[in-house]
Amino acid sequence: MIDAWDRISHSLERTLSPGHFQLWVKPLQGCLENDTLVLRAPNDFVCTWVKDRMLGRIRDAAADVLGFAPRVDLGSAQAGAPMLPVEPAAPQRRIVTQQMGLPMAHALPTQTIHNWRHQFDDFIVGPCNNLAYVASKSFCQDVAGSDQLFLCSAPGLGKTHLAQAIGSEIARQTNRQHLRVCYLSAEEFSSQLVMAIKAKAVEQFKTRFRSDLDLLLLEDVHFLQGKEKMQDELLNTLKSLQNQGRRVVMTSTFLPRELADIDPNLTSRFAQGFMAVINKPDHQTRLSIIDAKARAAQVNMPGSVAELLATRITSDVRQLESCLKNIFLKSRLLNMDISMDLVWDILQNYDLGGGSIDLDKIISFVCQAYGFGFDDLCSKSRKRDRVVARNTAFYLARKHTDLSLVDIGRRFNRKHSTVIKGIASVEQEVARKTSLGNQIARTINQLQA
Template sequence: MTPERIWQATLGELELALQRPVFENWLKDARYVAFEDGKYIIAVKNTFAKEWLEQRLRGMIIRRLERLNGRSVDVAFIVRPETPADPEPARAGSPLLDTALEPTPTGRFQRTEFSTESNLQPYRSFDNFIVGEGNRFAYAACQAVAQNPGTSYNPLFLYGGVGLGKTHLLHAIGNAAAQEGYNVRYVTSETFTNELIEAIRTHTNVAFRQTYRNVDVLLIDDIQFLQGKESTQNEFFHTFNSLAAASKQIVIASDRPPHLLTRLEDRLVSRFGGGLTVDLTPPDLEHRIAILQAKAFEKTVIVPEEVLRYIAEHYNDNVRELQGAFNRVVAFAQLHGRPISLDLTKKILEPHQPKLDNSPDAILDAVAQEYNITISELKGSRRTRRISVPRQMAMYLLRDVAQLSFPQIGEYLGGRDHTTIMHGATKIEKSLRETPEVREKLERVRVRLKD
């Protein structure tokens, strides 16, 4: 066999020998380059993948190559250069970055920028969703819907506990469909309700209905919160019927299956069950380790296998908690300039470790240090973004960690009205659900409070 075919055979053996997430994350995209002086040159997608393979799998790969070659060989990993896609020519007289849909050479349409009306988070895609046994069917169904909206599995109803990937899959569907030129809208049931109330108040019901009934793909999150809201349920029922009649795709996410939404109208529950209902279950140990490996890859940090296993074994129900534990370990190690080890991980995560310092002064000091501002600025009246975001973080932590009332927080922060405090804390809560950077900032502040 030629060296290239030997490498392909080795990849086949490795795919059978390794856990599926490990193979797909680290070896699936590895490419044969050359065989020089008894050494296989293999190209991988980036520096972190190169280091990971050298440290974790190099010995296993060499053993299989030697067996297939019948002699001693070596392997070297290199980072393959990125090949930029050919840019499409801009239309005469139009700006380079145009939010309109442009035809590609294949005749399909491609959106060069996500519409602000879609509410989509571009960083949530199928590519960075880690697949395991608990979500494999849901992942496949979502891909099918994204490829052909409105033609199969309509509606698609996803359900499962907190932090299992429902919201990620909704955004992945939306992003994939938007790239093909479909008009997409993601919304939570709470936002749908608030917009309906505002439409009634301002007599803009027609505009509200056009917003939701003229989309190609409607993604509704946390549908369980429509329970008990009769007017909103009635409006959503007619929106659902209008979209379904036009063969438009509807995808719904909930924390429970349709038949357990006991305070929803029967006619809605019946329609939810008329398509495909898929559950997402908590990830098994191998899946949790794969998720942590992907997080390490994303942050370009090298974490010992024993640390990943320890975290995965102790956080087994909720992916958000799993990732939160990982972020705490990484943040602590980076802040203190220490290598990540099993002993350090146990110190940070074990429940018998010291609690967070919940004194208001400690919280303000930690926030000020993290955002590189002064305590007087936090308590002052300036409203620039550099000050207002840390101040809102302080409001959230004074409520969550120090357990102060809103009026107490307002008084502590320079005599602010309690409604201002409520708004600031709520804004951070929303950002924590939607923005990874804010979650990382919160974890780093918590690390400071634990130090």
């Protein structure tokens, strides 16, 4: 199958962010030999990164495309580089590839992106997000004072939706074939800078971000906490873009004033544009979301079922949408009408908000889930299992309570900066779908009212 890797990489392109695909998947050379997917990275750095963080996604995509789960033989094409075995030892195969350096030619996705996943038309507006929605729409109108926007919310409430909607709308309005847009996360920005440094291509990196952009959409800027070099580069990038009248949208789980270990000058830059906070959706907004999704899927949603879902799933929109997709799919697969019994069967897999979730309940849940006492969570221990448990408690407290970061930290004898880092760590692990991230996600999903 000569085109097997092409089809697998196309599948990955549809599921990965543009930045991740361009940076880590596109530089790979691959082919299928017997039942083994043979991949070669251009150098050891890319090979190690893919092995540690991307291999599971590649295996899943290969299984979907090929109809079976192949073995994966991943190595570096760099001269003299040792193989990185990721499966039980397999015979080494000879692949003819062009000698490559770091894949800087594909590292920065600054071209027009045509596959925006979210639009303004499918964003449900309510009191919880109206200001952020209006600010995002106004940003697209190029009105005075709208050259920078900072969107803040807890995970799953819509900041990514609005960021992508802005990119899609500006690309549509400009009617330009080659609008220079860069949409990526702060983690991807950092990874590309690291690669540029290793490839001795920093000036090329600076040119692409500071001179070759019309719009920068940068997600999860809180990732840069404690990363001094990355902060310096972003600060200079924002200064350059502002001086040229270019436009920037940033998102974060935290307001600029809540961030820790960030250069004060960068914090000031974050706060100088318009800032909009997205809050948890109220009951009526949740009902509107359910109605809109049901109409889009062309399914009949009984009013009693919609009311149940709106009452029970209150923590975030992403979880509500996931639950609805599972309900629609099960209904179609089993050729069943959507009923209370069917919905209750699916609801048991989700974080239900029908009861009050306070910090005491979260602490009790985390202690039981991880097998620790409260004294262990509050101790000075830096053992990995205790840190993960503590960070999970921070994350759940931020998500389910209205306590400030200072109040959360005080309960665990920690500074608010430690709370921020812990929450960011959980978000990153879950987003990357690492083995630890999947474990944390399963634990979080067990918290029920």
